[in-house]
Amino acid sequence: MGYRILETEDVAGYLRERGHWDLSDAEVREVSDGNMNRVFLASSKDGTRSLAVKQALPWVRVAGPSWPMSPERADAEARAYERVAAVAPDKIPVIHGYDPENYALVMEDMSDLEVLRTVLNEGAPYGPDTSARIGEFVAQLSFTTSDFGLASADRKALIAASVSPELCEITEDVVLSEPYIEHEHNHWHPELDDLAAEFRADARLRTEVADLRHVFMTSAQALLHGDLHTGSVMVGVREGAPVIRVFDPEFSFVGPIGFDLGLYWANTLVSQARAAALGAESDHADQLRLSWEAFEAEFRRLWPTRVDTFFDDAYLDRFLARVWTESIGFAGTEIVRRIIGFAHLTDLTTLPDPVPASRRALLLGRELIVGRAELTSPEDVEALLH
Ligand SMILES: Nc1ncnc2c1ncn2[C@@H]1O[C@H](COP(=O)(O)OP(=O)(O)OP(=O)(O)O)[C@@H](O)[C@H]1O
Ligand SMILES: [Mg+2]
Missing domain, CATH: 3.30.200 (Phosphorylase Kinase; domain 1)
Structure with a gap:
């Protein structure tokens, strides 16, 4: 104290x-x-x-x-804001x-804006810009804090300054292990008992989650937001123009870029599951693609400014493919933990009957985790939704 x-x-x-x-x-x-x-x-x-x-x-x-x-x-929150302010001040x-x-x-004061999850739960669309801005946000923050954007010694200093053991441990536990074992934190709707038990008994699923968990623990690619869900984004209109503000980066640390994208994607997919359960027309299924396309375009736009040109163009392709695959896997873990883990999402819990949508989302989550190597494009993920 x-x-x-x-x-x-x-x-x-x-x-x-x-x-x-x-x-x-x-x-x-x-x-x-x-x-x-x-x-x-x-x-x-x-x-x-x-x-x-x-x-x-x-x-x-x-x-x-x-x-x-x-x-x-x-401190982690302030540090993340400082980094973003240098490259994407309009997004925080x-x-x-x-x-x-x-x-x-x-x-x-952002009280004239609204939390994205709240407006989605009320039936609003994402609109044309939101996910593109999120994809750009991740590209701008991650490129400029990666070994492509910072000199090696500056990067080492950033990694050291950004170590966040307590908050990383929360993620390692709550997102990347507890839902797959017996744990007092876990809870779920009684009609999901069978799936929760199946997930705990699924050795292949567990190994794939272990792989993602280890990526989270060891892959110091770039400074992350660390908790980039639809409750960490405010949206609204000021003077006739759309405004977006990413906030609450207290889980920020230097980790795998796919963790930020994956969290956002999971939340878009769960919002889609809600809309589908309500029989509502929505633009939610497009958001993974829109944010990925914007992320990739912005990352490629920044690539010629890289500080270390030993990293060649062919390596960029390989790197982005790896980020994609890890993002898909992390998206799967975020969906699963939000249904049978510690903290659940109002997108599903406020449905008149949360069970059918939750079951579908859980199975989608598992498929994203175990099948991520075969899912090579946003279209592959969209095909899973249908
Ligand atoms: N700058 C702001 N202007 C207006 N309202 C804000 C602002 N910052 C936060 N809020 C309100 O306070 C809420 C909590 O903020 P925030 O998510 O940053 O806190 P937190 O305690 O870290 O939350 P969590 O437990 O979700 O991590 C937001 O959902 C929003 O309603
Ligand atoms: Mg917070």
């Missing part, structure tokens, strides 16, 4: 002390709805100025002090300051 935990009534004074504004009075409300941290919104009485403050506590917010967690996750909230002593980030 040893730092100042902000309560709603402290926030206006804190912003003044930190030099963010000179208002003596401001309206502050807490809007934390995640599991981990506190988020406050502060605005001037006349509504012309507003800021958001996100603070990491030394524990998991919803659990309290019984589940301690290092607040250094806020404006960061007004980071206070490492109090693990508090002061940023743009």
Whole structure:
């Protein structure tokens, strides 16, 4: 501990002390709805100025002090934002300051925007831009923090600075092992008992997950967002133009690029499963392809700027093919863990009958994991959906 935990009534004074504004009075409300941290919104009485403050506590917010967690996750978040701000400032909230002593980030108020998962659950489409911007986001962050974008010594420094043992361990456990073994964290709808048991008994599935888990643990390709699901994206319209903001990169570390793409893809596929279960027309099945195409195009656009030209064009093709295959595998693990693991998705849990869509999604997840080497294009994945 040893730092100042902000309560709603402290926030206006804190912003003044930190030099963010000179208002003596401001309206502050807490809007934390995640599991981990506190988020406050502060605005001037006349509504012309507003800021958001996100603070990491030394524990998991919803659990309290019984589940301690290092607040250094806020350092990881600030570091990721700093890297993205240099290459894709239009895709993240404006960061007004980071206070490492109090693990508090002061940023743009995005309360005029909405969380992507929320709007999708309400039946909205992704629209033409969202997934393309996400694909570009992953390309821009990953290229510029990879050995293609940074000199070798700078890369080693980034890897060292970005080590995040506690949060990586959460992913290694919750995403990349627990759903395939007996574990107290796991839960599922009783009508999925048979599939949950089948998955735990499936030796081939387990070996493939072990392979992906080891890639996650060892493949220091680039700085990741680390938790790139549809709840980490805000969308909306400002002055007539679409706006997208990727937020909450507290799980950021240097890892396999396919983990970011795969998480996003899993969430698009689950959103599609929801729309299909409701018999709704949707653009959700296109999103994997749209984000991959944008990722690949942006990565190839940046390729001529690489700092190490020993990496030749043929190697780029090989590298992208590997990223693709790993992304597909990670997408599978994210689908599975969101149905029979610890934390589930409202996309499915709020369906009138979540069972048929959950069963289909689980089988799709397994196929993505075990069949990833044979799935070589977005069309191959689309074929699995039908
Ligand atoms: N800059 C902001 N402006 C407006 N609202 C915000 C802002 N940042 C966060 N929020 C709101 O607070 C919620 C939680 O934020 P965030 O996901 O960053 O916190 P978290 O505790 O890390 O969540 P999780 O447990 O999902 O990791 C968001 O879903 C959003 O509703
Ligand atoms: Mg978070």
